[in-house]
Amino acid sequence: MDPSQIAQLPPPLPPEQIIGLNQPKVDLHTRRDYSWNGWEFDVPPEVFLPGATSRMIHQRILDDDIDVRGRVYAAMGAGLGVEAVVAGLRGAGRILAVDVHPASVKATEHNYHRIVGAEGGSELVPLVSDLFTDIPDRPRLDVVTFNPPAVSQQVSEDPDIVRNVCAGRPVTDAFFTQLAERDLLAPGGEVYFVASNTADLRQIIGHAALCGFTAHVHHRHDWGDGVLTYLFRLTRETGK
Numbered sequence: 001m002d003p004s005q006i007a008q009l010p011p012p013l014p015p016e017q018i019i020g021l022n023q024p025k026v027d028l029h030t031r032r033d034y035s036w037n038g039w040e041f042d043v044p045p046e047v048f049l050p051g052a053t054s055r056m057i058h059q060r061i062l063d064d065d066i067d068v069r070g071r072v073y074a075a076m077g078a079g080l081g082v083e084a085v086v087a088g089l090r091g092a093g094r095i096l097a098v099d100v101h102p103a104s105v106k107a108t109e110h111n112y113h114r115i116v117g118a119e120g121g122s123e124l125v126p127l128v129s130d131l132f133t134d135i136p137d138r139p140r141l142d143v144v145t146f147n148p149p150a151v152s153q154q155v156s157e158d159p160d161i162v163r164n165v166c167a168g169r170p171v172t173d174a175f176f177t178q179l180a181e182r183d184l185l186a187p188g189g190e191v192y193f194v195a196s197n198t199a200d201l202r203q204i205i206g207h208a209a210l211c212g213f214t215a216h217v218h219h220r221h222d223w224g225d226g227v228l229t230y231l232f233r234l235t236r237e238t239g240k
């Protein structure tokens with residue numbers, strides 16, 4: 001996207017509408033169940049249930065639209081571990097399942113080994129890390145996915161809800177800054193990034209552009225309630 005195309009992205013919805021659309025469920029601190037694609041997941045307390053925007057990523061990995069086969073794949077904000085499971089079953093070479101929340105990383109590891117099992121040929125690397133900060137060495141990543149907590153208005157005082165929903169631009173800016181400064185994308189690497197007009201799309205993608213990334217709209221979904229969700233595919237020339 002050039003600056004004129006970034007300027008055409010929709011502005012954030014009014015604050016009161018954003019808050020109204022993102023009221024958290026009250027069961028976060030309980031044990032729950034989740035089903036998807038015929039798989040059953042046990043959801044520990046404080047681990048978030050994947051929503052429709054997360055399934056935009058899960059389904060595309062399953063369909064090879066986001067192609068992880070034989071590649072080094074980083075699932076940022078791994079959460080319950082659905083994308084790691086799908087990537088393992090689709091034949092990713094190495095899967096870095098990254099989350100700042102230890103219980104989420106543990107849930108990801110548990111679900112991966114239970115569903116994919118020893119028959120999977122992928123290497124799973126579960127990592128507790130604040131974005132890329134605590135990832136050892138400098139992995140060369142072929143594919144990165146991230147559905148960030150980019151909502152621009154605080155919808156709760158609960159730190160677990162803030163972490164999962166409305167951490168805002170500090171998280172998205174740090175994500176692209178760290179990817180660029182550590183030069184983590186392999187040649188031809190791809191970043192698939194989800195955000196909606198409950199966040200400041202122009203500022204988020206504008207910052208990515210300043211970090212040397214070129215964004216393309218891979219998919220756009222209108223939910224019919226004023227929310228427009230974008231799945232961006234971003235690339236970066238080596239050495240930028």
